[in-house]
Amino acid sequence: MYPFWDLINLSTVSAGLALIGAAGIIMLKKPIDKVIMLAMLEAGLIGMIVAAKYLDVAMAGAIFDPISTIILLIAITKINEIREKKIKSQGDKFIA
Secondary structure (H helix, E strand, O other): OOHHHHHOOHHHHHHHHHHHHHHHHHHOOOHHHHHHHHHHHHHHHHHHHHHOOOHHHHHHHHHHHHHHHHHHHHHHHHHHHHHHHHHHHHHHHOOO
C-alpha cells in the first residue's frame, strides 16, 4: 500500500544516522560539534549491530561508547586550555 514505509526499518535508520554523523564529523569545525556528531555516528553503529543480531557486541558498545566520549571531552578541554596558555604566553613575549 505504501512502499515508502517499507524502507523505514532499523537497519536503514541506523545507516542514515551513521552517515549523517560521519558527514558531520568531516564538515564541522568545532571540536564540541564533532563530539555530538560522533555520538550520532555511535548511535547508528549500535543500531546496525543490533539489526545484525549481535546483541552482546551491541551491549559492550553501549557500555564503552559513553566512557570513550567522556574521555574525549576531557582531552578536548585540556587541549583548549593548553592552546589558550600558549597563545597567552606568546602574546606576553612580544609586548615591548
